[in-house]
Amino acid sequence: xxxxxxxxxxxxxxxxxxxxxxxxxxxxxxxxxxxxxxxxxxxxxxxxxxxxxxxxxxxxxxxxxxxxxxxxxxxxxxxxxxxxxxxxxxxxxxxxxxxxxxxxxxxxxxxxxxxxxxxxxxxxxxxxxxxxxxxxxxxxxxxxxxxxxxxxxxxxxxxxxxxxxxxxxxxxxxxxxxxxxxxxxxxxxxxxxxxxxxxxxxxxxxxxxxxxxxxxxxxxxxxxxxxxxxxxxxxxxxxxxxxxxxxxxxxxxxxxxxxxxxxxxxxxxxxxxxxxxxxxxxxxxxxxxxxxxxxxxxxxxxxxxxxxxxxxxxxxxxxxxxxxxxxxxxxxxxxxxxxxxxxxxxxxxxxxxxxxxxxxxxxxxxxxxxxxxxxxxxxxxxxxxxxxxxxxxxxxxxxxx
Amino acid sequence: xxxxxxxxxxxxxxxxxxxxxxxxxxxxxxxxxxxxxxxxxxxxxxxxxxxxxxxxxxxxxxxxxxxxxxxxxxxxxxxxxxxxxxxxxxxxxxxxxxxxxxxxxxxxxxxxxxxxxxxxxxxxxxxxxxxxxxxxxxxxxxxxxxxxxxxxxxxxxxxxxxxxxxxxxxxxxxxxxxxxxxxxxxxxxxxxxxxxxxxxxxxxxxxxxxxxxxxxxxxxxxxxxxxxxxxxxxxxxxxxxxxxxxxxxxxxxxxxxxxxxxxxxxxxxxxxxxxxxxxxxxxxxxxxxxxxxxxxxxxxxxxxxxxxxxxxxxxxxxxxxxxxxxxxxxxxxxxxxxxxxxxxxxxxxxxxxxxxxxxxxxxxxxxxxxxxxxxxxxxxxxxxxxxxxxxxxxxxxxxxxxxxxxxxxxxxxxxxxxxxxxxxxxxxxxxxxxxxxxxxxxxxxxxxxxxxxxxxxxxxxxxxxxxxxxxxxxxxxxxxxxxxxxx
Numbered sequence: 001x002x003x004x005x006x007x008x009x010x011x012x013x014x015x016x017x018x019x020x021x022x023x024x025x026x027x028x029x030x031x032x033x034x035x036x037x038x039x040x041x042x043x044x045x046x047x048x049x050x051x052x053x054x055x056x057x058x059x060x061x062x063x064x065x066x067x068x069x070x071x072x073x074x075x076x077x078x079x080x081x082x083x084x085x086x087x088x089x090x091x092x093x094x095x096x097x098x099x100x101x102x103x104x105x106x107x108x109x110x111x112x113x114x115x116x117x118x119x120x121x122x123x124x125x126x127x128x129x130x131x132x133x134x135x136x137x138x139x140x141x142x143x144x145x146x147x148x149x150x151x152x153x154x155x156x157x158x159x160x161x162x163x164x165x166x167x168x169x170x171x172x173x174x175x176x177x178x179x180x181x182x183x184x185x186x187x188x189x190x191x192x193x194x195x196x197x198x199x200x201x202x203x204x205x206x207x208x209x210x211x212x213x214x215x216x217x218x219x220x221x222x223x224x225x226x227x228x229x230x231x232x233x234x235x236x237x238x239x240x241x242x243x244x245x246x247x248x249x250x251x252x253x254x255x256x257x258x259x260x261x262x263x264x265x266x267x268x269x270x271x272x273x274x275x276x277x278x279x280x281x282x283x284x285x286x287x288x289x290x291x292x293x294x295x296x297x298x299x300x301x302x303x304x305x306x307x308x309x310x311x312x313x314x315x316x317x318x319x320x321x322x323x324x325x326x327x328x329x330x331x332x333x334x335x336x337x338x339x340x341x342x343x344x345x346x347x348x349x350x351x352x353x354x355x356x357x358x359x360x361x362x363x364x365x366x367x368x369x370x371x372x373x374x375x376x377x378x379x380x381x382x383x384x385x386x387x388x389x390x391x392x393x394x395x396x397x398x399x400x401x
Numbered sequence: 402x403x404x405x406x407x408x409x410x411x412x413x414x415x416x417x418x419x420x421x422x423x424x425x426x427x428x429x430x431x432x433x434x435x436x437x438x439x440x441x442x443x444x445x446x447x448x449x450x451x452x453x454x455x456x457x458x459x460x461x462x463x464x465x466x467x468x469x470x471x472x473x474x475x476x477x478x479x480x481x482x483x484x485x486x487x488x489x490x491x492x493x494x495x496x497x498x499x500x501x502x503x504x505x506x507x508x509x510x511x512x513x514x515x516x517x518x519x520x521x522x523x524x525x526x527x528x529x530x531x532x533x534x535x536x537x538x539x540x541x542x543x544x545x546x547x548x549x550x551x552x553x554x555x556x557x558x559x560x561x562x563x564x565x566x567x568x569x570x571x572x573x574x575x576x577x578x579x580x581x582x583x584x585x586x587x588x589x590x591x592x593x594x595x596x597x598x599x600x601x602x603x604x605x606x607x608x609x610x611x612x613x614x615x616x617x618x619x620x621x622x623x624x625x626x627x628x629x630x631x632x633x634x635x636x637x638x639x640x641x642x643x644x645x646x647x648x649x650x651x652x653x654x655x656x657x658x659x660x661x662x663x664x665x666x667x668x669x670x671x672x673x674x675x676x677x678x679x680x681x682x683x684x685x686x687x688x689x690x691x692x693x694x695x696x697x698x699x700x701x702x703x704x705x706x707x708x709x710x711x712x713x714x715x716x717x718x719x720x721x722x723x724x725x726x727x728x729x730x731x732x733x734x735x736x737x738x739x740x741x742x743x744x745x746x747x748x749x750x751x752x753x754x755x756x757x758x759x760x761x762x763x764x765x766x767x768x769x770x771x772x773x774x775x776x777x778x779x780x781x782x783x784x785x786x787x788x789x790x791x792x793x794x795x796x797x798x799x800x801x802x803x804x805x806x807x808x809x810x811x812x813x814x815x816x817x818x819x820x821x822x823x824x825x826x827x828x829x830x831x832x833x834x835x836x837x838x839x840x841x842x843x844x845x846x847x848x849x850x851x852x853x854x855x856x857x858x859x860x861x862x863x864x865x866x867x868x869x870x871x872x873x874x875x876x877x878x879x880x881x882x883x884x885x886x887x888x
């Protein structure tokens with residue numbers, strides 16, 4: 001079992017990395033350990049950010065939060081809820097899907113760039129992230145961005161760090177732009193649509209002025225029938241108005257067999273959207289889980305192309321642009337089928353969960369164009385010259401180059 | 402007069418001008434290359450007009466392919482390249498040096514694809530910001546970032562500077578509305594980054610390209626997110642007898658759960674200047690004026706304005722005027738939109754662009770007035786209150802010896818104050834040459850070194866817009882051949 005290093009300050013983290021840099025000894029970087037997505041990392045030691053914990057600054061009137069990277073997502077959620085605010089990008093909880101335990105940290109959310117259904121309207125993790133502090137692969141403490149939401153001073157490394165999975169640096173502090181928590185939610189629910197009809201309806205809704213904050217389609221809802229979901233959030237009267245208008249707008253466009261209803265119960269709405277956010281329908285089931293990012297209207301075609309060659313079930317989010325695929329296989333052959341279908345129209349496919357141990361040969365992240373891969377590899381080398389931070393996690397190929 | 406130093410032109414390059422011009426002409430045709438010293442004068446500056454220097458030559462390519470051909474030549478010959486959008490930078494982002502080649506994208510201004518189903522538009526990067534919205538209006542859509550130069554400024558420049566606008570609180574800035582770019586690397590290779598899908602497969606390269614001030618590559622095409630137009634919008638005008646009170650009202654509105662699409666703040670000097678110029682009916686006896694605008698259906702607008710009025714009432718406003726018609730809305734906005742013209746009538750001015758945490762607003766405004774008295778130069782403030790982005794306008798007389806220098810020193814003090822209270826040097830204009838040497842006040846050596854290493858990756862010879870963003874001394878060795886290995 002690898003040993004665990006748990007620095008209790010940024011400077012202690014820096015000291016550890018300096019030592020490892022000198023000895024060229026790799027480190028596995030971990031937050032709460034709830035999202036082990038990525039190629040396996042060969043490191044004798046794990047550095048956990050769990051010791052860097054606490055909300056540094058919270059100004060509700062300025063919509064600003066600064067927290068140490070190891071602060072639990074739950075702690076932050078509670079603090080914001082007390083002021084009627086939230087992290088707009090709706091970070092997902094993949095513990096059930098990935099079969100992990102523990103507690104998600106805010107640094108882990110940033111490192112993995114975990115955005116939920118509201119991403120289509122409020123932006124992703126990186127869009128809410130306005131500042132970072134991190135320790136580079138040489139042990140340097142570096143800051144970028146800050147605590148204000150409009151900032152173009154120098155390069156935007158904040159965006160680069162978000163979703164870099166600990167391969168560029170160890171996040172020690174993160175700052176966010178917040179938004180008011182919506183007071184009401186309404187979901188237009190349609191049953192019985194096939195994928196194409198469902199995505200067409202989602203895109204129609206997203207193209208309307210009714211400010212849709214969730215647009216998802218499950219091939220199999222709870223009762224086994226297809227379920228299409230369109231969400232509005234905001235002030236109560238406004239939500240009632242917009243969800244009503246959406247229902248009226250969609251009704252004449254749908255086949256007669258489709259059933260339409262509006263769900264306005266807060267608890268049931270929370271449950272419905274948690275299920276989409278956390279990909280719950282695939283949690284307790286066997287198979288590989290793939291995460292596809294495509295042009296929304298391409299979603300159904302890509303799924304149909306794959307389904308012709310590989311047994312699979314799809315859950316669409318982001319109006320069709322994010323496709324969660326539960327597939328019979330996660331081996332090289334499946335990867336070729338899935339990535340081939342995605343490549344044909346543009347986008348990428350991430351192997352989010354292996355179906356069986358021993359599929360380690362498949363790259364987790366979609367292979368990039370040679371020049372893009374070279375730029376990414378070189379950026380890693382600049383931030384982490386000795387290649388000691390989560391080496392190979394995002395790309396094994398680049399490690400060999 | 403200039404306080405901002407630029408690198409000396411390389412004599413060896415200047416002496417090769419005929420050969421360089423011939424190579425460029427053979428690549429993109431004679432009509433694509435401007436080299437007559439009388440004509441290159443048109444490209445000697447951008448909107449930071451205090452600094453001027455005509456380039457060696459100007460290229461006006463028509464396609465990504467032509468940009469690639471030009472960059473290949475510049476790379477092989479070791480020529481500095483200055484990318485130029487519409488030349489509206491207030492930070493000197495497009496200021497040339499005498500040995501540089503300006504590459505302007507003005508001839509690349511076409512919409513290539515408008516996809517209303519997937520809500521994006523693919524454009525050539527020379528298109529103006531406003532015409533992007535104009536081109537998708539027929540489908541009921543618009544492009545959200547709206548810098549005040551939107552009539553003239555190019556999308557390529559918006560991407561370079563990560564431009565903002567008045568509606569950022571709700572819609573974000575350029576980086577939040579950019580889905581992909583086609584970029585030509587300094588060696589001429591064309592790369593596609595991002596696209597119609599929503600997130601990156603690996604590292605978020607699009608995220609660092611946006612705001613890189615033309616130092617990583619030439620962006621020739623962009624995929625932009627477009628949004629459905631709201632059903633309607635209506636502003637309310639609020640006047641307060643103290644900046645503190647107006648600031649507290651802004652915070653309370655934000656905390657209430659209402660998200661206005663814009664919250665503009667004007668201080669008393671700005672109110673008076675705008676009112677005298679535009680006759681918008683602003684009260685001139687208040688210390689601070691807020692314009693708060695909300696969007697939605699008529700019922701939603703009413704619901705939000707009711708909440709805002711209730712909050713404002715708790716702060717004892719001297720004036721509370723809700724718009725009830727398009728005419729009244731225009732009148733409320735008329736004065737604010739005329740702010741720059743109004744200032745221009747009074748004096749020469751320099752527009753600053755720092756951001757502060759909104760909670761520090763009253764203190765910053767007070768200290769700015771103290772500095773104004775010390776320097777003997779007037780200052781007026783119009784700014785985006787929701788996001789803390791200040792635009793102090795410092796008034797000076799360009800014909801009075803020493804005034805510009807005094808104005809620049811005052812401006813630098815304001816920006817240092819922004820950093821001191823937890824904000825930053827620039828919210829939406831960019832660093833360029835204007836704030837280059839102030840970077841050390843916000844970032845330490847390690848912070849700057851890692852940023853320069855990112856440039857090393859994209860442009861190992863430091864030929865793209867080389868003397869911008871970083872303090873001259875910090876970038877000196879890189880600009881003079883101490884180059885690193887790169888992708």
